[in-house]
Amino acid sequence: xxxxxxxxxxxxxxxxxxxxxxxxxxxxxxxxxxxxxxxxxxxxxxxxxxxxxxxxxxxxxxxxxxxxxxxxxxxxxxxxxxxxxxxxxxxxxxxxxxxxxxxxxxxxxxxxxxxxxxxxxxxxxxxxxxxxxxxxxxxxxxxxxxxxxxxxxxxxxxxxxxxxxxxxxxxxxxxxxxxx
Amino acid sequence: xxxxxxxxxxxxxxxxxxxxxxxxxxxxxxxxxxxxxxxxxxxxxxxxxxxxxxxxxxxxxxxxxxxxxxxxxxxxxxxxxxxxxxxxxxxxxxxxxxxxxxxxxxxxxxxxxxxxxxxxxxxxxxxxxxxxxxxxxxxxxxxxxxxxxxxxxxxxxxxxxxxxxxxxxxxxxxxxxxxxxxxxxxxxxxxxxxxxxxxxxxxxxxxxxxxxxxxxxxxxxxxxxxxxxxxxxxxxxxxxxxxxxxxxxxxxxxxxxxxxxxxxxxxxxxxxxxxxxxxxxxxxxxxxxxxxxxxxxxxxxxxxxxxxxxxxxxxxxxxxxxxxxxxxx
Numbered sequence: 282x283x284x285x286x287x288x289x290x291x292x293x294x295x296x297x298x299x300x301x302x303x304x305x306x307x308x309x310x311x312x313x314x315x316x317x318x319x320x321x322x323x324x325x326x327x328x329x330x331x332x333x334x335x336x337x338x339x340x341x342x343x344x345x346x347x348x349x350x351x352x353x354x355x356x357x358x359x360x361x362x363x364x365x366x367x368x369x370x371x372x373x374x375x376x377x378x379x380x381x382x383x384x385x386x387x388x389x390x391x392x393x394x395x396x397x398x399x400x401x402x403x404x405x406x407x408x409x410x411x412x413x414x415x416x417x418x419x420x421x422x423x424x425x426x427x428x429x430x431x432x433x434x435x436x437x438x439x440x441x442x443x444x445x446x447x448x449x450x451x452x453x454x455x456x457x458x459x460x461x
Numbered sequence: 462x463x464x465x466x467x468x469x470x471x472x473x474x475x476x477x478x479x480x481x482x483x484x485x486x487x488x489x490x491x492x493x494x495x496x497x498x499x500x501x502x503x504x505x506x507x508x509x510x511x512x513x514x515x516x517x518x519x520x521x522x523x524x525x526x527x528x529x530x531x532x533x534x535x536x537x538x539x540x541x542x543x544x545x546x547x548x549x550x551x552x553x554x555x556x557x558x559x560x561x562x563x564x565x566x567x568x569x570x571x572x573x574x575x576x577x578x579x580x581x582x583x584x585x586x587x588x589x590x591x592x593x594x595x596x597x598x599x600x601x602x603x604x605x606x607x608x609x610x611x612x613x614x615x616x617x618x619x620x621x622x623x624x625x626x627x628x629x630x631x632x633x634x635x636x637x638x639x640x641x642x643x644x645x646x647x648x649x650x651x652x653x654x655x656x657x658x659x660x661x662x663x664x665x666x667x668x669x670x671x672x673x674x675x676x677x678x679x680x681x682x683x684x685x686x687x688x689x690x691x692x693x694x695x696x697x698x699x700x701x702x703x704x705x706x707x708x709x710x711x712x713x714x715x716x717x718x719x720x721x722x723x724x725x726x727x728x729x730x731x732x733x734x735x736x737x738x739x740x741x742x743x744x745x746x747x748x749x750x751x752x753x754x755x756x757x758x759x760x761x762x763x764x765x766x767x768x769x770x771x772x773x774x775x776x777x778x779x780x781x782x783x784x785x786x787x788x789x790x
Contacts, residue, residue, distance in 0.1 A: 391536065
């Protein structure tokens with residue numbers, strides 16, 4: 282059984298060698314302070330400009346989205362089960378309480394406006410309060426340091442108030458409630 | 462409570478659950494990004510001291526179920542795949558006790574019409590301990606009720622979050638190879654063989670261990686505590702062994718049905734609506750083993766029914782497996 286014991290030792294060494302932060306997760310707050318006057322994706326920074334098409338072919342920019350709104354929410358979706366659950370939760374529990382806020386779902390996986398429209402239709406989000414944006418070249422994805430489920434809140438001054446995973450929506454609700 | 466105390470607490474809880482209910486887990490699914498993965502019931506047969514196993518999985522994603530159970534097709538132009546090599550080893554310590562370890566290596570390949578991504582890394586791994594509570598002593602002759610006693614194996618298993626998770630150093634969701642949480646399962650495996658038939662039931666109940674989170678996809682965030690919901694997994698399978706010629710080689714065909722359910726996750730104690738999921742799947746396998754049974758080769762297919770009601774908040778996939786197993790005497 283020498284072979285077996287060697288095999289076990291080898292596997293254990295592999296496991297130990299692979300030890301990452303997941304094996305001993307940290308709860309320390311390691312966020313670095315951001316410079317409020319700069320443009321970037323961090324909370325407190327000036328939100329990067331964007332100009333993309335929505336699924337109806339209209340060009341939407343940061344300025345036009347902010348027009349006459351207390352703020353906007355950008356939700357980054359790849360039309361997956363998690364995204365679907367988040368967006369449905371937002372429709373039922375968040376959006377009705379904040380009529381002065383614009384809600385945008387950013388499709389970053391479709392290569393065309395028509396593709397984004399088809400995806401939104403297949404997932405049942407056509408005709409909802411969401412405006413679907415087609416980020417066909419992933420510019421918004423990169424500029425906002427986003428991924429699936431990232432939720433960004435921009436206030437009427439163009440400052441980012443939140444940039445994190447949607448989770449249960451409680452944080453989004455708090456941030457939107459605090460908008461001036 | 463720190464992570465070590467939580468781990469010990471969960472181990473104790475799992476042991477109690479196991480002892481009380483004669484149940485224990487083996488997650489029927491090692492943790493890949495979406496919960497699919499390698500079979501964890503790697504058991505050493507009576508005549509051997511150890512078993513080495515290697516298998517290759519190809520998982521093809523094809524749509525998903527939303528939180529209401531409605532099946533949604535994948536986007537046009539998308540092609541989502543995961544490949545896994547599962548390395549397993551099981552060792553018998555005594556007549557009734559054995560342990561196993563399964564470590565997957567994962568390749569993700571995701572193509573959308575406007576984006577493609579490749580990533581790879583270790584997946585979440587499973588360490589299991591099994592105790593043979595009952596032995597099936599009569600597989601050839603059934604004359605009395607006693608001959609109907611099945612084999613019963615019970616034991617805990619630990620899911621080790623070796624894979625890159627959303628809370629690790631991942632750049633985006635496409636890099637994820639694991640879920641980022643320890644999980645303790647209580648498993649029970651009941652099998653009865655009446656040659657050439659075999660019926661087996663694998664039941665697992667798992668509890669994740671709450672952990673602190675201070676970053677999402679590589680970016681540090683305001684810290685919070687998160688725990689995934691309790692998980693129930695059940696697989697029932699029926700097999701038929703066909704003896705080839707007079708040499709004793711066997712070809713065993715199986716069909717199975719699996720049910721997987723995970724409750725909603727919690728963040729700082731608050732439940733995250735629609736974060737749980739459910740999946741039902743069917744499967745089939747063919748195993749060839751030689752006369753001495755030291756070597757066996759298998760092919761398997763796990764299939765989800767892409768209809769409403771067969772899942773909730775979960776991707777529908779097909780998993781094709783090729784594997785080889787060697788029993789060390």
